[in-house]
Amino acid sequence: MTWKVGNLELKTPIIIASGTWGLGDTLLQYLTPQELTYAVGALVTKGLSLEPMSGNPPPRLMETPCGLINSIGLENPGIKTFLEDYYPRLRELKIPLIFNLHGNSEEEFIRLAEILREVGEEAIELNISCPNVKKGGISFSQSPEVVFELIRGVRKVFEGFIAVKLSPVGPVMETALACESAGADALTIANTYPALGIISYEPLRIIRGGLSGPAIKPLTLRLITEVSSRIKLPIIASGGVMSGKDVFDYLLMGASAVQIGTANLIDPWSPIKIYEEIKELLRSYGRLLDKGNT
Template sequence: MTGSVELSGLRLSNPLMLASGTWGFGETLSPEILRSVGALVTKGISLEPRAGNPPPRLSETPCGLLNSIGLENPGLAAFRKGILPRLLRIGPPVIVNILGESEEEFLRLAEGLRETGVAGLEVNISCPNVKKGGLAFSQDPDGVFRMVRRLREVWPGWMSVKLSPVGPVAEVAHAAEEGGASALTCANTYPALAIHPGPKGPYFHLGGLSGPAIKPLTLRLVYELSRRLRRPLIACGGILSGRDAYEYLLAGARAFQVGTATLLDPEAPRRILSELDELSRAD
């Protein structure tokens, strides 16, 4: 299960992908680790630079990590000029996670990434659609179908839609598939809250929960969606070990993304692949 895998035309040397947002742009992981994975999924890229949220942005929770980074990124122009060429030289396919607050922003991002050498896009539909009063794209199956179909008009290559784990998940996944998605990434973080008491009163930290706490929840989503969809599923949620990855593959995923694990252990990708290889040979 650690050999090459094909996802609707995208071939990876192994099924492990680095998840968006947790490895930056490769500054904290060794070149050997970066070269060992099946694909690199970048931080979310928007048209214009975003400063993100003020600190504190991270809260440790039992068996998880809550973050509210605020989609900090340098914007499309700076990414194309100063970051993407370096990522492309590493070796594995580069998939760019894109985010926007309107269909038009997503379309302009896709147009701006054509003929850059990237292997594909991962469409982050957890962003709010400002034209619908802030309703997240991920809660609007009709909107997802329309946007993915429009993206297909300007982006003929590989494209995954990253699902939210809450809301009408199955309906949204089906809409993305019907709109023309090559694959579905399941799933983003779960809305969560941490409270930090203090002398000036409590600080309420709202953000997205990741890490091993969410694995049983996302594992069930993968299991259920894999039986309803034709397109391949990429699992993302709480993978810390080869056993975690193996369970996702047994549940129906074709590949998987490792995120929070790299924050705990920069060597995690290589270790997870080694453990997965041992499990698959023993089965």
């Protein structure tokens, strides 16, 4: 098998989603490099910022009947520490790495892309669900014009693969069109859905965060079907993948590759199991896919 997402070539259609496998060390506690290279087409790093971020105060996670609400707050050690302490071990894996980036302004995104270009990296995923401090803290994803300018700016300094990770709420179609005309290479659809959970009544403890897991798969599947009917950019699906069938459903509805997120938190071997399942499904139903993948 080879899988193409624009000019990015993957050995399998399975990508491990940002923020669900630590910074590298956690994943490597469970999976051997051989297992990873066998099943995984690419790894998306934890969201990285210019400066370290300590994230949100607790509560940070709440399980719901069909999903998970997280309010991690983009905790990360900053790109410099990541490159010094975690990157060398990940690079040895010989699996394509996609760097998930978040900036508080267009300038920060551009600087992050420049740093990665300087170390010779060739693939980034822009998390546009983060707040834009220059626009009063409103998320980039709420304004297709701002997203257009952002991608144009990043494209000027970064020739490699640029995926834009869309928020599932707001002007999704307009944002996807803006990404296409600004020169992005792919769309990741989508990030988590804004949600709220009640943890206890006395004292009242609530969590506001992003919902992920099986609950969101039908919502994201619909979003991908709609976007792929109007936009030619390759789509990387992200939302509620727990099985090979989930992967196949996304491929059938227009995705070129599929990310596994919350499933890793339940079982770090999920990517291997899901890969075995998707191989079977591709044998039986692969003829139904027409994405230029082989």
